[in-house]
Amino acid sequence: MTETGTEDALEAADRDAVREALVEWYEAGHRDYPWRRTDxxxxxxxxxxxxxxxxxxxxxxxxxxxxxxxxxxxxxxxxxxxxxxxxxxxxxxxxxxxxxxxxxxxxxxxxxxxxxxxxxxxxxxxxxxxxxxxxxxxxxxxxNNGDAVVDTNVKRVLYRAFDVPDDDAVFERVAQDLMPDDASRVWNNAIMELGGVACQKTPRCDEEGCPWREWCHAYETGDFTAPDVPTQPSFEGSRRQFRGRVVRTLKEYDELALDELGPRIRVDYGGDHGQEWLRGLLADLADDELVEVEGEGDEAVVRLRA
Known part of the structure; x- marks a missing residue:
């Protein structure tokens, strides 16, 4: 992506919402290293x-x-x-x-x-x-007087989340632009924690409740390559991954209509990844006796098999 494209992506994501989501996620439960308790x-x-x-x-x-x-x-x-x-x-x-x-x-x-x-x-x-x-x-x-930290973890996060090109100068500019004013202490801790816990080389987006899934380019496309991850892990973006999301989502609900289930398992649900794609995924799960689909068309609902 060009630098202009990166700026457009960040504008579309709403910087304030992105910032608030990350800080809330970090403060709700980060790794408790002792040097994080001192200034x-x-x-x-x-x-x-x-x-x-x-x-x-x-x-x-x-x-x-x-x-x-x-x-x-x-x-x-x-x-x-x-x-x-x-x-x-x-x-x-x-x-x-x-x-x-x-x-x-x-x-x-x-x-x-x-x-x-x-x-x-x-x-x-x-x-x-x-x-x-x-x-x-x-x-x-x-x-609380620093610039935005840009280490390997931060580069990976920005590359995946906002499609930032693999260019050190652009990484630094985008990282600095994204960091809230007068908040380097919490922000740098938070974004490094995101890279170290949720956005690892093999990402744990759902497992760690990544706060940026709503805006993340990689989460939308299933392409989790990054500057330090030259090849995409075979699991990411695969049908196996989405099958797992279906099962985890249905564990939370008695049943869901197709168009209620779809957006819960992928943020770009619709178009090429709409009902037809979802029905194919559910057919595989039904063959494995994991789910059952009842009804036809827009009236169809899906639930886990007892």
Whole structure:
């Protein structure tokens, strides 16, 4: 899609509704990592450095232990660097240079910023080992003062949801345009959570209650390819997937008319994917003795077989 096409898609989706849906979904029940419960810049910086190429569930234990040992930026700056590196190695947190850089960054905070963490991405990027992504993350989560985060998960979400072309500059522009003003803390957490939980390489749209299904281009078309997903999973957009949606939907209702069932299993119900398509799907399910269709034409209703 062209940049203009992307803008049109976002306008059609209604930015305010998209924003509200995502934030409500996130606040209703996100993964409860301890660094999401703090706005302490030092604690958040430690979590961001540890999280580079390390699974988050593994980071929790290491993060707690690190902060028990060096609870403040002053304590870390005063520590022997070899002890910090030794801890890093013992915890299998990846390249030991990250421990050295983190220790040096702590010293910079004390010496160059009078013990107070800088609050903008540009200033944070002056700290040793802190690149643009980490600087922006700390500015967002500690000070609510960041730009839109654009990582692999966010690119995947935007590519699928709004058909954003695979172009870093366009991803950054669209992500920034979509983020509400003065809301980088909750927004960046929310959109990364969406990519990490619902819009994974193999998506879990319905299972995780993705809040963007109503507007999502991939959900409408069944094409869940993305920049980091070069081939479409065979399940996505398949009849097997829609068969599953029919069964899950009918579990919630005693019976449904065809045109009541259709929109509940695909947002683009109608046209080539209207009643004729649905009847074919239901015929397969009836052959497998999973559903029964009663009546003809517009009067037909469908229910699960007892």
């Amino acid at each position: 302490d810049a030092y604690e958040i910086l430690v979590s961001e450095v540890m999280s580079q190429q390390t699974q988050l569930d593994r980071v929790v234990k290491a993060w707690d232990a690190f902060l028990d040992r060096w609870p403040t930026v002053d304590a870390l700056a005063d520590a022997d660097r070899s002890e910090v590196v030794g801890f890093w190695s013992d915890q299998r947190l990846g390249y030991n240079n990250r421990a050295r850089y983190l220790h040096e960054a702590a010293g910079q905070v004390l010496e160059e910023f009078d013990g107070e963490f800088p609050e903008t991405p540009d200033e944070l990027a002056e700290l040793m080992g802190v690149g643009p992504y980490t600087a922006n993350a700390v500015a967002s989560f500690a000070f």
